[in-house]
Amino acid sequence: RPGPALAGDIGDRVILATWPNYHDAANFDLFRDQTGAAVQVNVFGSNEEMLAKLQAGGSGWDLFVPTNYTITTYVEADLIEPLDLSKLPNYDAAAFEARFAEAGTVGGKLYAVPKNWGTTGMAWDSGKAKAPFTSWKEFFDVTRTDFSGRTIVHDYQLTTIGSALKYFGYSFNSVDPAELAEAEKLLIEVKPHLFAITSDYQPPMRNGDAWLTMCWTGEGKQLNRDLPEIQFALGKEGGEIWSDYYAIPKNAPHRDAAYALLNFLIDPQVNAREALAHGFPVADARVNAQLPAELLNDPILHPAAELLNALEFGAAATLTDPNRAELMARFKSA
Amino acid sequence: MAISQRMARAILLAPAGLWYAVLLVLPLIVVLVYSFGERGAAGGYAPAFTLAQYANLGARWTALQNTLLLAPAGTLAALLIAYPLAYFLALRVTARWRTTLLVLVIVPFWTSILIRSYAWIFLLGGRGIPQLLSDLGLGDLRLINTPFAVLVGIVYGYLPLMVFPIYVSLEKLDRRLLEAAGDLGAPPWRSFVQITLPLSLPGVATGSMLVFILLMGEYLIPQMLGGGKVFFVGNALVDLFLQSRNWAFGSALAVTLVAIMLVTVTLYMRFLKRIGAARDDVGLM
Amino acid sequence: MRLYAFVVYAFLYLPIGIIALFSFSAGRNASQMQGFSTQWYGRALSNPFVLDALQTSALIALSSAVLASIVGTLAALALSGMKGRLRTLFDALIYIAVMIPGIVIGIATLIALVTVFDAVNPWLEGATGWRLSMGAGSLIAAHGLFTMSLVIILVRARIEGMDRALLEASADLGAGPLATFRQVTLPLLAPAILAGFLLSFTFSFDDFIIAFFVAGSETTLPIYIFSSIRRGVTPEINAIGTMVMAVSLLMLVIAQITLRRGEKPNPQ
Amino acid sequence: MTEATGHHTVGASESIAEFVNTSKRFGAVLAADSLNLRIRKGEFLSFLGPSGCGKTTALRMLAGFETPTEGTILIDGRELASEPAYRRPVNMVFQHYALFPHMTVAENVAYGLRQRRPKLPRAEIAGRVAKALDTVRLGDFGPRRIWQMSGGQQQRVALARAIVNEPKILLLDEPMAALDAKLRAEMQMELLSLQRSLGITFILVTHDQQEALSMSDRICIMGKGRIMQIGTPRELYDTPANRYVADFVGRANILPARVRATTGGRAEVELADGLRVEVTAPFVAPAGAAVEVAIRPEALRLALAPEPGVPAIAARVTHMTFYGEHIEYLLAHPVLGALQVMLPRQAERALPGADVGVMLHVLWDAGAGLILGQD
Amino acid sequence: MTEATGHHTVGASESIAEFVNTSKRFGAVLAADSLNLRIRKGEFLSFLGPSGCGKTTALRMLAGFETPTEGTILIDGRELASEPAYRRPVNMVFQHYALFPHMTVAENVAYGLRQRRPKLPRAEIAGRVAKALDTVRLGDFGPRRIWQMSGGQQQRVALARAIVNEPKILLLDEPMAALDAKLRAEMQMELLSLQRSLGITFILVTHDQQEALSMSDRICIMGKGRIMQIGTPRELYDTPANRYVADFVGRANILPARVRATTGGRAEVELADGLRVEVTAPFVAPAGAAVEVAIRPEALRLALAPEPGVPAIAARVTHMTFYGEHIEYLLAHPVLGALQVMLPRQAERALPGADVGVMLHVLWDAGAGLILGQD
Ligand SMILES: Nc1ncnc2c1ncn2[C@@H]1O[C@H](COP(=O)(O)OP(=O)(O)OP(=O)(O)O)[C@@H](O)[C@H]1O
């Protein structure tokens, strides 16, 4: 089912802000061939950064990829606009698993369309570990002992603070000052034992400098695929499950092209090619129908249900909460 | 005649003046105003008049401390490594090779500092130099993500900036002065200390100042080689604007950094003038 | 001494050698050598984002360097031999512009321009349908601030070192003020302007931190590389770096050869 | 070098330029103090004077680089005091040549011609440049770069660059100061023969009296912004108007004396030691007046014994300096002080045994020396 | 300036330094070609020669900045060819002074004393510096910065900086080349009296023959790396060993001639035009030999008519140049070519009407001129 011929004039370009290694470049070429609009891609590393850029205004983006918990904030700040479904014939609400799609709707209006989902767990070098990791408690405890100087935490408040909160059994999303204070104490205590605070954890894991890291599903899969001794697990206390969406900012300079591109990218065939290229799980049943079974049955990408159930989606409050932001900054500059 | 000359001056200066007004004066004023404000509810800036941001500067004390420690240390290290090289190039190399060798000092500059620092991540990482050392039986050394790694990156990144001014001032050195010193009974090392070194001070001053200024605002090298653990004011600033989105506090920190620099650099210039090193080329930067 | 120099050069070139070496890796990891291949060069050259970023960077660097050279030279001409309050003011501005860290420039420009744009845009859009936004323009302007100051410093030094008798000689031989400027002043300033231009270009081309804040939706090469580095690098990045360096080396050699032809071996 | 050609400045009153009461003040410094000077067509005129006396200032006012504070300047009869330099029919050879470093030799020389409007045809420019380079014997050097030329060659380029424009007046501001002695002598010779062959008026600024004496038709001696004397080299040398000129041009023993009588251009004066000598008197000095008498070292003679009828001063030799073709004696006299006497090498033979410490007689021929006027 | 004091270099054979077969090669250039020279204690010796002849090289070998390629150098009897400069008991005044710009005048002068080990007491250094500055008449200038000093003052500082060390030999490499004529003459005078009062051996490099002639006890004429002649100024001037020296020291008319007879230091030679003249013959030249005869312009005389018994060349005046105390005539002879004659100013009176174009008689007194040896 090719997208409707967009005979209308959508201009010659469209700007997409997204995460790295999250698309298949061939699809953009195809889009350009079909519509005449070239896709310019801006790459980002964190939701905070996306928000900061949009808040600063003049980002110039037409389409971007926020994570579930940020969408309400964008809506409240009037930074994104409700989607005009008449321009998205490829969107089929029924095809999406609800929990990965619901964050896209705010106040009854659809603001964002799901792209991919995943979890945040930990990856470790099984050759160095005495036993497999199963919890965030172990993660932080071993860091202070056997793995001192070998652990990586994300340069990302949501997962780093969230995981520290999980150590104490608190909610991943807590903004309670007392609970946060405990988390901060833990983080600052751990800091001297860390190898790094970075979201670029693959290279040190691969070359053996680091033995343990917080890790996103797709990348855990990649590491495990290439180096079988690196294993991936979710904390049994819980942790993060996330879903990324497509959204269109207010004042998008090329709005028509943005819709065209979005519609094109959620075409199941196109989307399947995307998934094959980057490997992250997809929430769209139409797409999964086209993917090989081994991918769908992979324990890293699709963990057991009881593990999944313990996970939490990020909460909107964590994004804007000044204390969490400041805590992270204090931790890094400590 | 006189009036038309003034007119001509005004016309020539207008573009630069406008540029400075819009991109230097205005931003600085905005930053100053913001530094007395508050963080907006969803981040950003909310108007207010409070000194709270300045009162909170202590929360970034470590970053300030790192900067104020590592910037001079990096400058000094770069100086100590650059001087002998500049000396070698200016006084010990035949003219035929000099240009080539000089160009070879700048060439690394033409590769993105990002990529070069990335190479250092490998070199200082477990598979790089530490591996080599441990293969040689020199023990298990961890380099990457330490202040030492940041220092190496700094020295590496800014070495050419230090070599050049020193080279220039050494090259200008009248060799007959060294002969004169020898003639008057000074053995080589003493004529180095008494003649060469003092006369190359302007270059040393220029290079140091250049490197120091750049280091004070450094972000990339600590970010890449410090593994997020070695934090400079620059990193704190980026964090404040892009992660915590606390523009007011960020502005206050920026104002503080600028103030520190104005004071230190001005004092440094004064000092140079006093010891007479700021003769000619210091003014260049 | 020789040995020392050798060690320092090794220090300077070790990382570059590593970059070049790994760019020929057949594997996917940028910091590992796995087999030999030139595929990453092919990939980089056919990667539209890389090419776009390269083009954007080159364009921005070129524009800001050209603008800075012109505006800076004009200002230097006006400032040389000038006295009084205006001179003091400009001296202070130049001093501050050169001294303020790039990161502060980036941040300050960002928030100032955003504030201004927010204030101006509603009116502007109503009047012309245009909006101001962060992008190539603001980046060129922000880079220009520093590089223009650099040009002013370089060109002014050159003007002040210039032999005034040459201008008198030109007048003596019948050339009016404009003709003298075109035939004598400008050619004599050319090396300083060129140096300023090259410095400006290099600075702008390699700048990350200002662009990071001010570039709006534009992706420059450093921004592209930075965001790539954040989430796992492929040897493509090494290939890009190696190519950029090779091209600059080539330009350097060409420049040397053309400058050498007939020009005095630079006394500095 | 041909002194005689100085005479062929026919119609001596045909003036090409004129300073009329011209003054130039720089702040508190009066660099030129009401200059009055008529420059003759085709002559070789030198401004001679010590450093800072205003020579360059005078020249620069003529060239148009400075505007007179008072008075005016005429060139070819036209009042040009406020005409900018680039419209004046004069050209200058600068002290350090001021050659354009970014142009070749030929381009430097062509520069003035290329400024002409309407434009001159290329071929004509090329032809005239070639001719000018030939004139200064640099025919093959056109494509060279300036920094490939030696000091003397650069000087010739500067000369060619000026003369190719066929200016009415060629101004030269110490053009040979930077050259070494040998090269300087050579260039002086060439400059002079060039002037003779081109017939252009040359105005040379110098502080080297030898240079001025040997090259000029007339010399204008300057001091403290003022013109002290104008005249031919011989006039200046033989009858300096005052002590300043006597001292500056050549060397002179200057002695206080008292006039006894003046008759027909001669005067009898009495020196401090009572000796009476007969000197030239350019003006009538009243008997009994205290004057200064100047006598050139080479106008005095030395002898072992006094000659009858010639006034002689007995003095002791303190220094003897050998200069090759002549020998300089310094003698001390208890009353008159130090006396300089310059002997031709040949005359030495007549003084066997004359050495430091020996008493000799300084002979003063009648008419040698003259009475000086006030400054 | 006292020529006579040249004589007091007593014990002429007491040598302080010696070049023994010393050569220096720079790549293909033989800058010094087996120099053999004995420098006497207390003398004022000059190296004179054109640019590039190796003067500086010789001096630098003595100072220790260059090592001879062959041969050796003795200072005070010790072989010092490989001793580094900073251990030699000689000091140098550099051409552009090479003063340390970051030190005051006093610090510059103290520099050499401060290098002594064991260290000298501060007070002694200060005292000697003050004395040296007094010697060069800069007593009050100690605290000044170098760039606050004029050219001539800088020269004096350089001198003080060297002499304060009381070197055995003071080397001076064209110390006055950068000064203007008047200042140069003054400094020459001071330098000489300084040398006389200190009694130190001075070795001066210069390419100015006037300077060498008037200052030196002995002059060493150099050419193409070789020593062409060594002798007192008078020896060199009166009996140049060869054409090179005759041409370089003073001016000379050099004419081809054929020897007719030699007797007791005199020779009769026949010039190209058949004229026979009697010249000095420093060596016996075989009759019939073709030789070159040199005669100084001031040794010739000019007359309106030939004098009986004096050989005379009739020639036409082509140029006359007025130099103040003397006048130079250039004359053309159909066979002998151009002749230079220098007349004292007084002799002009005996030549009424002598002007360009007039035919005059050049008189050649017996014994004037001499036969030159081969280079
Ligand atoms: N532009 C100027 N501003 C102020 N004073 C000046 C200027 N030009 C010349 N003077 C002063 O005017 C006086 C005469 O200067 P001028 O250059 O004419 O002297 P000069 O005779 O050429 O000397 P020299 O032989 O040193 O070149 C000097 O006292 C000088 O300092």
Ligand SMILES: Nc1ncnc2c1ncn2[C@@H]1O[C@H](COP(=O)(O)OP(=O)(O)OP(=O)(O)O)[C@@H](O)[C@H]1O
């Ligand atoms: N360091 C050197 N390397 C190569 N050649 C040299 C060096 N120093 C001198 N020469 C050459 O040796 C020769 C003699 O040079 P030297 O400097 O002794 O001459 P000079 O008589 O002092 O000349 P000048 O009067 O120009 O100073 C010259 O041909 C010069 O080019």
Ligand SMILES: [Mg+2]
């Ligand atoms: Mg002058």
Ligand SMILES: [Mg+2]
């Ligand atoms: Mg020399």
